Amino acid sequence: MKTDDLIATLSKDARSTGPSVTTMLAGGVAVAIVLAAVAFFGMLGPRPDIHAAAATPRFLLKFVMTATLALTALASAAALSRPQAGARVLGLLLAAPLLLAVAVLAEMMLVPMPDWPALWIGNNNMLCLVFIPLIGFAPLAVLLAAMRRGAPARPRLAGAVAGLLAGGIAATFYAAHCTDDSPLFVATWYSIAILALAALGALAASRALRW
Numbered sequence: 441m442k443t444d445d446l447i448a449t450l451s452k453d454a455r456s457t458g459p460s461v462t463t464m465l466a467g468g469v470a471v472a473i474v475l476a477a478v479a480f481f482g483m484l485g486p487r488p489d490i491h492a493a494a495a496t497p498r499f500l501l502k503f504v505m506t507a508t509l510a511l512t513a514l515a516s517a518a519a520l521s522r523p524q525a526g527a528r529v530l531g532l533l534l535a536a537p538l539l540l541a542v543a544v545l546a547e548m549m550l551v552p553m554p555d556w557p558a559l560w561i562g563n564n565n566m567l568c569l570v571f572i573p574l575i576g577f578a579p580l581a582v583l584l585a586a587m588r589r590g591a592p593a594r595p596r597l598a599g600a601v602a603g604l605l606a607g608g609i610a611a612t613f614y615a616a617h618c619t620d621d622s623p624l625f626v627a628t629w630y631s632i633a634i635l636a637l638a639a640l641g642a643l644a645a646s647r648a649l650r651w
Contacts, residue, residue, distance in 0.1 A: 461521045461589050468586025469514060472579030472609055479575045480613035487617050498621035501543055505626065506615055509536035509634070510608030517605050520598040521587045530597075533604065540631075543623035562620035565629045571617075572633035573640075576603075576610030580641055599645020600638045607634030 493499040512532040551559065562568075583602040592598035611630050620626075 461587075462518060464586045464589040465514070465518050465521060465583075468583050469605070469609075472582045472606060475578040475582065476575050476609050476613050479578065480610075480617070483574065484571060484614070484617040487619050489619075490616060493619075493621070496621065498547075498623070499615075501623065502615040502618070502621060502626055502630075503612060505536055505540050505543070506608050506612040506630070508539055508608075509533075510605055510612060512536060513601055513605035513608055517583070517587060517598065517601045520592050520594065520601055521589065522592070530601075533601070536608075540623060540627050544627050547623050556624065559620075559622035560624040560628060562622065562625040562629070564618050564620050565625070568614065568618060568620075568629040569633050569636075572607060572610045572614050572630065573636050574610075575613055576606040576634075576637045577640075579609050580606035580637055580644070584641065584644060595645045596642045599641040599643070601641070602645070603638035603641025604634060606641065607637040610634075610637070 487493060512535050516530055516532050547559070548556065580603055583606055584599060587598055587602055611634055614630075620629075
């Protein structure tokens with residue numbers, strides 16, 4: 441049997457028995473959000489001044505960026521869960537980095553250069569590196585389990601995108617606790633923490649999503 445015929449057969453079988461890939465992934469995302477919420481409120485909780493912070497653009501921008509990452513990663517994960525998916529779906533993932541790059545450039549234009557290091561280092565960089573992966577670990581496991589339904593043709597790539605999705609969800613919750621609102625901080629420490637989950641997802645997927 442040719443490779444294209446095999447992929448078509450697997451795709452047909454995935455659609456013909458049990459819940460669809462979309463249904464499984466949607467359910468996985470719902471469970472992942474609940475698990476992230478439990479971890480967040482169990483370990484951290486919102487920052488004390490969240491009501492005042494919610495009136496500031498930089499605080500709100502954090503959620504725009506993390507939610508954009510989560511939504512685009514979800515769309516990419518849904519596509520990559522199918523055997524016939526192409527790598528072009530990854531173009532969606534450029535939205536969040538581009539948005540973040542614009543925010544960083546805007547801040548660097550508005551804030552004096554001597555203040556950049558303090559904004560970049562922040563006060564919670566180690567917390568960020570620890571708690572985003574901790575909040576996202578269980579969601580990542582759930583998302584990988586959901587993606588098994590679709591028999592992805594590129595397991596490592598699909599796992600990395602699942603990690604980005606889990607990281608986007610985790611970072612959205614963590615942003616409510618973090619008192620560092622600078623795009624410079626987010627671009628560095630949030631990105632490192634989320635990429636750690638992406639790397640973990642790629643590593644785990646070599647077994648979890650292999651078929």
